[in-house]
Amino acid sequence: MKVLVVGQGGREHAIVWALSKSPSVKALYCAPGNAGIAALAECVPIQVNQFEELSRFAVDNRIDLVVIGPDDPLADGIVDYMEERGLAVFGPRKNAAEIEGSKVFMKHLLKKYKIPTAAYETFDNYEDAHAYLMKQGVPIVIKADGLAAGKGVTVAHTMEEAEEALSRIMKDKVFGASGNRVVIEEFMQGQEMSILSFVDGETVRPMVPAQDHKPVFDNDQGPNTGGMGTYSPVPHIPESVVQKAIDTIIIPTAKALVAEGRPFRGVLFAGLMITPDGTPKTVEFNARFGDPETQVVLPRLKTDLLDIFLATVNGRLDQLDIEWSDEAAVCVIAASEGYPGSYPKGLPIDGLDQAKDKALIFHAGTAMKDGRFVTNGGRVLGVVGLGSDIAQAREQAYSAMDLIRFEGKHYRTDIAKKALR
Template sequence: MRILVVGRGGREHAIVWALRKSEKVKHIICAPGNAGIAQLAECVDIAESQFEELAQYAVDQAIDLVVIGPDDPLADGIVDVFEAKQIPVFGPRKNAAIIEGSKTFMKDLLRKYNIPTAAYEKFDNYEDALAYLRQQSAPIVIKADGLAAGKGVTVAQTMEEAEQALQEIMVSKVFGSAGSQVVIEEFMAGQEMSILAFVDGETVRPMSPAQDHKPVFDGDKGPNTGGMGTYSPLPHIPQSIIDEAIETIVVPTAKAMVAEGRPFRGVLFAGLMITPDGKPKTVEFNARFGDPETQVVLPRLKTDLVDIFLAAVNGTLHELEIEWSDEAAVCVIVASGGYPASYPKGLPISGLDEVQEAIVFHAGTALNGEGQVVTNGGRVLGIVGLGATIAEARAKAYADAERIHFEGKQNRTDIANKALV
C-alpha cells in the first residue's frame, strides 16, 4: 500500500513509525512532515491547509489510504474533500469533527444525552459572560469555544485571573475567531485520564489509557501547554474506573453522534477527570490522535495499525479485535525555552545520535541549509522509554532526554511520578 499521512508533529511521527512496522505498507509519504519523519518517509512540501492540493497529489500518486493527523484540517473539512474524490481517508468528516472544533457543541451534546461532565454555561457576549463570572467563585475554568492549539483553556485560581482570561479571549481576541464564544465551567479536581478509541459509528475499540501533563512546569504549575509528557498504562487507576469511563462516556458519545446524524469515524479522544468520589467525568473530546498521548499508546499496539485504519474506513471495525502489549511507555517532551509563550526557532540540536534506548519522536524540528536538525516549534521532541514497568520506562526516557541539547531546552522532571506513588 501507498499511504499519505498529513501533518508535521510528534503525533504524525508516531503514526508513521507505527505504519512502517506493517508488511502491508510499501511506501509512506508525509505532508509536510519534519526532520524526524523524513528519516522514515518521503516528505512533500504541501501544507495541511492545502486541501485541494493534497487531494490532487493523492490522486496523482495513486495513494491507497490517507491518514489525517492534526485538528484544524479535520475541523475545516479535509476528510470531506478526500471523500469527494473517492480517496480512502481515516478521520472524521467536518460534521463529526465539530465535537472538538466547538466546545459549546460538545458540552451541549453531553448535556442532551446525560453524559457526565462539569456544569457550565456558554456565552457569545462579553458583558453577559463577565456578569455570570462575577457570580461564581474560583477556581473556575474559562474555555475559548474553538481550536486554539491546546492553549485556549485557563484553569483560573483567582477571580482576577478568570476575568483576565475572559478579557483576552473575548475582547483582545488572542485566539482570534476561536474566542467568539466561551464556555465557563466548574472546576473539577482529581486525576486526569485520556482514553483514545478507534471509532466507526457506534463501534468503539478503546486504546490503552494514558495520562497527560498539561502545565509547563513540575508539580502541574504554570500555564497550560499542548502536553509536556505522557505515560501508559495507568497502574494506579483501577480497571473498574476505566471500564466505567468507556461505558458511561465514550460509547454513549459515539452513539449520540450517530443519533445526531454526525457518525464519527476515526479516533475519538476523551479527556477525562476522575473526581474524588471515583467517578469519571468528561473534560473535553478531541477528534483525532492526541499529542503526546499517541507517542506512548502506539508503541504498545500489537495489532497492525493498517488493519485498524482500513477496518474503520470500510465500516468493519466491529469484526476486529485489537491487542496491546503489557509493556509500559513514558514520553518526556523536550520543549523550547519560553514555550508556551514566544520562543526562538532554528537552534541546532545535538545529541540525537547519542540516544541509547528511547524512541525519539520529532515534534517541532526542521533541517537547516547545512542538513542539521534544528528547533522549529514549541514542543521539539518526544523522548519515549519502554519497559516492563513505568519506573523502568521512565528511567530510559529521562536518561536519553539528558543526552539531547539545544539552547534554552526545557522539560518537566516529574512525568509519570503519580504512577510511582
C-alpha cells in the same frame, strides 16, 4: 499500499513510525512532515490546510489511504473534501469533528444525552460572561469555544486570572474567531486520564489509557501547553474506573453522534476527570489522536495499525480484535525556551544518535539545516522510554533526555511521578 499521513508534529511521527512497521505499506508519504519523519517517509512540501494540493497529490500518486493527523483540517472538512474526490480517508467528517471544533456543541451534546460532564454555561458576549463569572467565583474553568492549539483553556484559581483569561479570549481575540463564544464551567478536582478510541459509528475499540501533563512547569505549575509529557498505563486508576468511563461516556457519545446524524469514524479522544469518589466525568473530546498521548499509546500496540485504519474506514471495525502489550511507556517533551510563549528557532540539536540507543525519539518541531537537526517549534522532541513498568520506562526516558542538547532546552522532571506514589 501507498499511505499519505497529513501533519508535521510528534503525533504524526509516531503514526508514521507505526505504519512503517506494517508489511502491507509499500510507500509512505507525509505532508509536510518534519526532519525526523523524513527518515521513514517521503516528506511532501504541502501544508495541512491546502486541501486541493493534498488531494491532487493523493490522486496523482494513487494513494490508497490518507490519514489526517491534526485538528484544524478535520474541523475545516478535509475528509469530506477528499472523499468527494474518491479518496479513502481515515478521520471524521466535518459534522462529526465538531465535537472538538466547538466546545459549545460538545457540552450541549453531552447535556442532551445525559453524559457525565462538569456543570457549565455558554456565552457569546463579554458582559454576560463576566457577570456570570463574578457570580460563580473561583476556582473556575474558562474555555474558548473553538480550536486554540491546546492553549484555549484556563483553570483560574484567582478572580484576576479568570478575568484576564476571559478578556484575552473575548476582547483581545487572542484565539481569533475561536473566542467568539466561551464555555465557563465548574472546576473539577481529581485525576485526569485520556482514553483514545478507534470508532466506527457505534463500534468503539478503546486504546490503552494514558495521562497527560498540560502545565509547562513541574508540579502542574505555569500556563497550559499542548502537553509536556505522557505515560501509559495509568496503574493508580483502577480498571473498573476505566471501564466505567468507556461504558458511561465514550460509547454513549459515539451513539449520540450517530443519533444526531453525525456518525464518527476515526479516533475519538476522551479527556476525562476521575473525581475523588471514582466517578469519571468528561473534560473534553478531541476528534483525532492526541499529542503527546499517541507517542505512548502506539508503541504499546501489537496489532498492525494499517489494518485498524482500513477496518475503520471500511466499516469493519467490529470484526477486528486489537491487541496491546503490557509494556509501559513514558514520554517526556523537550521544549524550546519560552514555550508556550514566543521562542527561538534554528538552534542546533546534538546527542540524538546516542539518545536513540535508550529511547524512541519522536520529532515534533525540528528541521534540517546544513546537514544537521535544528529546533523549529515550541515542542521540539518527544523522548519515549519503554520498560516492564512505569519506573523503568521513566528511567529510560530521562537518561535519553540527558543526552540531548540544544540551547534553552526545557522539560518537566516529574512526568509519571503520580504513577509511582
